[in-house]
Amino acid sequence: MSENVPIKAVDRTLAILQTLGEYDTVGVTALAEDLDLPRSTVFNHLKTLESGEYVVNDGGEYRLGSRFLELGAKARDFHDVYEAARGEVSRLAEETGEISALLIEEHGLGVFLYRSEGEGSVHIDSFTGQRIYLHGAALGKAILAGLPESRVDGIVQRRGLPTLTDNTVTERDELSAELAEIAEAGVAFDDEERLDGLRSVAAPIYDGEEVLGSVSLAGPSSRVYGDRFREEFPAKVADAASAAELNLTYS
Amino acid sequence: MSENVPIKAVDRTLAILQTLGEYDTVGVTALAEDLDLPRSTVFNHLKTLESGEYVVNDGGEYRLGSRFLELGAKARDFHDVYEAARGEVSRLAEETGEISALLIEEHGLGVFLYRSEGEGSVHIDSFTGQRIYLHGAALGKAILAGLPESRVDGIVQRRGLPTLTDNTVTERDELSAELAEIAEAGVAFDDEERLDGLRSVAAPIYDGEEVLGSVSLAGPSSRVYGDRFREEFPAKVADAASAAELNLTYS
DNA sequence: GAATCTGTTTTACATTGTGGGACAGGGATG
DNA sequence: CATCCCTGTCCCACAATGTAAAACAGATTC
Structure with missing residues (x-):
């Protein structure tokens, strides 16, 4: 990579935006201290972002502006799988009373x-746009299982296989073996591998040979066990994935 | 404003992001031509954004990354009125079969x-995060009616009163008169003022003395007329707004 | 197989982002 | 009521850095 990338000023603006997102609203001084940057520098960036209407100045304090909603919606709409699967995800949650994603x-x-x-589902602090490790969740493993080995290697190399709970798969060999099983079965399981007390089941959504994403059903281990975990949920997510695939081809 | 704001590099990155959003995916050359910038400049910005994982490189072509989803969700969550009113908006749409926002x-x-x-509602090409003129919609007028005159002046001065359809209110006096009516009635109307063929009714959501936003119900003029337009819809949006206000205080 | 696209890299210069410091105003403190 | 110490904002000089022309390598096209 050449000498002048990344562009320092842009990198800083991105850091400022990210940090800004961690506050409700925040002043220049606090933000500058958090980022370990001079106040005047942060101020210049904020004023630039404000003039672009990407940031809102609320009486001296600053916050993220809703222009990011617009960019976010566009980033999401790029993925046809969103429109194709959204209805199925809502239906899964409603039918089971658990969480679907x-x-x-x-x-x-x-x-x-x-x-x-779904109604009565446990509340988990996760949200649209949240980023998670692929190896630590049924959803992620369902996707990994559909990617060529070389891409899986690249991802593991880039992100590692950090421990998330006592059950997380952290060995490359073990992961490979599990991905092979998943590819065959068409369903992935997560037995408290990402969050303690949470089990989930996921199925990949394909467009021909290519994995576009995955859908899941998740709930507390106290409610998700036995046949519900091993039979009912797998059948439901597989159905939902098939329905989403059908929606994809007819749109 | 001092000489070094806006920061040119940041401004350019923002312009690049915005333009990027107008494409599904786009190459460096096309983007550079669209923005009338040198290819190498655009390239440097894209690479910087990519290294920050805000942009995705899909085999030479670029597109917005889903990190903006995260920023967008945070920008939205700042507004408590979102959580307070979302359920009501869904309910309105479901009950009437029309569009609510x-x-x-x-x-x-x-x-x-x-x-x-709602089921059977007309499909309008508008989306979460979309920005519209306040004077040209029931939703916007409901908000304007709740702002102090000085702020309305500021907004009109900054954004003007552009014509959107033949019915748009474009005179400052006329707008003031209508805002006064709205403030009294507690409901705002839009008779094809923003989009031809679309009528809508909106009510403001207050937190004490302060307007936080507004909820609306909209449909084609062929279905929205007479008592439905002048009685039923106003009653429904007012109810929804009240319910949202109640949710605000108990949360 | 030549021509012409593409994304990418290189390089050198002038622009411009930077950051220390100063300023005005508001709150808190004494 | 006066002092102090915050805050956001502004100024400015200099070195760092973003810029853009031009060259490059790999596809695609003709």
Whole structure:
């Protein structure tokens, strides 16, 4: 990579935006301290972002502007699988009373494109746009299982296989073996591998040979066990994935 | 404003992001031509954005990354009115079979925070995050009616009162008169003022003395007329707004 | 197989982002 | 009521850095 990339000023603006997102609203001084940058520098960036209407100045304090909603919607709409699967995800959540979600891969991580919580489902602090490790969730493994070995290697190399819970798969060999099983079965399981107490089942959504994403059904281990975990949920997510695939071809 | 704001490099990155959003995926050359910038400059910006994982490189072509989903969700979550009103908006759409939406004000424009389409509703090409003129819609006028005169002046001065359809209110006096009516009635109307063939009714959502946003109900003039337009819809949006206000205080 | 696209790399110069420091105003403190 | 110490904002000089022309390599086209 040449000398003048990344562009320092742009990198800083991105860092400022990210940090800004961690606050509700925040002043220049606090933001500058958090980022370990001079106040005047942060100020110049904020004023630039404000003039572009990407940031809002609320009486001296700053916050993210809703222009990012627009960019986010466009980023999401690029993925046809969103429109194709959204309805199925909502239906799964409603039918089971648990949590259902849609994940895609990007930059070697999983990104939630959509989530739906059924009535009485546990509340998990995750949200649209959240990024997770692929190896640590049924959703992620379902996607990995559909990628060529070389891409899986690249992702593992880039992101590693960090431990998330006691059950997380952290060995490359073990992961490969599991991905092979998943590819055959068409369903992936997650037994408290990402979050303690949470089990989930996921199925990949294909467009021909290519995995576009995956759908899941997740709930607390106290409610998800036995046949419900091993039979009912797999059948339901597989159905939902098939329905989404059908929607994809007719649109 | 001092000489070194806006920061040119940041401004360019913002322009690149915006233009990027207008394409599905796009190459460096096309993007550079669209923006009238040298290819190498655009390239440097794209590579910087890519290294920050805000942009995705799909085999030479680029597109917006889903990190903006995350920023967008955070920008939206800042507005408590979103959580408070979302359910009501969905309910309105479901009950009437028409379109319902939630709008807030930002930088003198209206921003859709949420939208819901009932079964059989007309499909309008608008989306979460879309920005509209406040004077040209029931939603916007409902908000304007709740702002102090000085702020309305500021907004009109900044954004003007451009003509959107033959019915758009484009005179400052006329707008003032209508805002006064709206403030009294608690409901705003839009009779094909923003889009031909579309009528809508909106009510403001207050937190004490302050307007936080507005909810609307909209449909084609062929279905929205007479008592439905003048009685039923106003009653429904007012109810929804009240319910949202209640949700705000108990959360 | 030549021509012409593409994304990418290189390079050198002038522009411009940077950051220390100063300023005005508001709140808190005494 | 005066002092102090915050805050966001502004100024400015200099070195760093973003810029853009031109060259490059690989596809695609003709």
